Amino acid sequence: MIKVNDNFLRIPSSYLFSEIARQVSDYCHTHPNAKIIRMGIGDVTRPICPAAISGLHAGADEQAQASTFHGYGPEQGYQWLRNAIATHDYASRGITSVTPDEIFIGDGAKSDLGNIGDILSPDCRVAVTDPVYPVYVDTNAMAGRAGTLSENGLWNRIIYLPCTKENGFVPELPHEVPDVIYLCYPNNPTGTTLNRQQLKVWVDYALANNALILFDSAYEAYITDADVPHSIYEIPGARQCAIEFRSFSKTAGFTGLRLGYTVVPHDLKGFGANGEEVELHRLWLRRQTTKFNGASYVVQRAAAELYTPEGRRQVRQTVDYYMANALMLRNGLTEAGFEVYGGVNAPYIWVKTPDAMSSWDFFRFMLEKCNIVVTPGAGFGPSGEGYVRLTAFSTHEATTRAIERIAALRTR
């Protein structure tokens, strides 16, 4: 009999962004002249920088000639790209322990964050911050680690770590000890960060409890404060307890090209049911060589150009462009009387809904009154209720218009 994975039947079928898209589409249908500004989904708007574009063209030209054609590449990615990452994303920041061999190139952080569960026991207890990027929770629900979904929107086997304005968006250590802890800093969706000392608390906790930290640092390029770590490996001991996920999506605009990477240090060990100690590196390598055939050559070729002096300058320009939007949004929303978090070290702005409005109500309010699409905080988990997320990934022009519309709310 075709027996399905029962865990899938326990997951609500609607995914946050599909539901937003549906409601926006319905609104546009009844309001065909509305000029919608989309600040909901975290997609970028700036074109790919010239350095990467020239890499794409060069890669295409190489694929057109037998003498320079590239077929199957290494499943872990090309050595030249792994070398460039080790040099520029780690060694240049003083993290000399990360070797190219520990870097796995993938087709994006979402895939790797979703697939990493393959190498972990279905018994692992998982902790997530709340609110949280839904992929962490949903992929664990699919693997049977979440248990059952309660009416309050919480899974009974997931350990939630509330992050609200009351605790300054800094998660407290849990009462139950998890086996796996997802941390995303700078945070999606709140745009907040952990400083070095705050992250050290988690590394120490993971080491003391032999837990694994899955550290999503997709937004590290947006960090402006010197005291905010770009990599978890800046914290002593992290190589024994953490896997780090990175993305080219928000730094270089590769959301459509698809590229990311995952660092699995050799020092990181897990245990079999019989107590056998095993390097997670070996398991992830086995997973990737068996179920993945490497990221596209032309995209890796383009990414390598991002590490040239010119490429790095261009990436910086793009990040600065979005951070100017973030500042505009922070200031504009604050001036309009809203309570605003994030946006300093991250491209996300986390806004408290006014008058105890629910986050979906405020989503509809913003859609109807300002024609601005935001993401309801409740879509990221129960502690996201009472907030919405705005992204800084629009154009300057759209961001300016959005601020004007928000400012106009006050005068009504």
Next chain:
Amino acid sequence: MIKVNDNFLRIPSSYLFSEIARQVSDYCHTHPNAKIIRMGIGDVTRPICPAAISGLHAGADEQAQASTFHGYGPEQGYQWLRNAIATHDYASRGITSVTPDEIFIGDGAKSDLGNIGDILSPDCRVAVTDPVYPVYVDTNAMAGRAGTLSENGLWNRIIYLPCTKENGFVPELPHEVPDVIYLCYPNNPTGTTLNRQQLKVWVDYALANNALILFDSAYEAYITDADVPHSIYEIPGARQCAIEFRSFSKTAGFTGLRLGYTVVPHDLKGFGANGEEVELHRLWLRRQTTKFNGASYVVQRAAAELYTPEGRRQVRQTVDYYMANALMLRNGLTEAGFEVYGGVNAPYIWVKTPDAMSSWDFFRFMLEKCNIVVTPGAGFGPSGEGYVRLTAFSTHEATTRAIERIAALRTR
């Protein structure tokens, strides 16, 4: 505690092609002047055709401008590519039932074949032909469906369907009823096929037993016989029992670009443990939207060009080029006194080892005497013992040289 997926600890760590690479590398190290011809791994050598290259360049140019920039695309692939596939790969062959909505674009058949297990119960009993593409077995072993590995190289929960010259490489229906049956035709590694009547036996069996067929038709473009089906959906009833996997790797040389697609018909239903009936389409859509962010835009853009009249002509030329190699290999090996199978509807040649030599011994023999890399049949499963696989993906020149070296064996 960091508890790992114990199933990984039961899988032998060496993967077939890595082991071959190691032995070839060792040989080259001690024989630096050897002119190695690689006919082991199934990678292509022809460059990407001009139509697809122009698609890559056009895609890159679009990514360079804000007005034509493409960020996150649909996880299932762009509609224009799904439409082209439905029209040209299905409707034009008389299969009008496959709709674009049933086609999921992915980053290659290996990923989809590996990930499809996510939506199936870990309890499913799996049947594979033997010899077999190792990914089918290894990915099920990782998911706990294979049981334990015996000394004879067989997993105790996998149902093996031997395909040898004794049964004409046509698998017999199993005694134990499987829940999931992997069929790959034209076959990797044997290069043999099932005709319409032979495939119908399996569709009828799956329908009668409510089993799922995972049909890998990555090599359908190589079919020359009119009686060999290109798609399992040519067989009545297949929409109720089969998922089909296709690849752009061997047709258009996209091994390095990464693209494939998977067809999940809406008619295909599975069952939860409580008897709930569910469309596998819905589960795969949920899996892909949660754990995947779509294939690279520029690669999809390139693939769309393959469906223009010029693109189709160019793909045909590439396939014909490799099939000329296949014919050369078949004839050359036969003339040299070898027993040869496949190579008529597939780019793979399956050769019986002479003098009851083991397949790894014959691998080393071919490496040392002819400097030709072949794949030992035993690497594909116990019934592959006594055979080796050669691929037709080399250049004409290399194939000609290989045949000369093989012919020279006779005169020694």
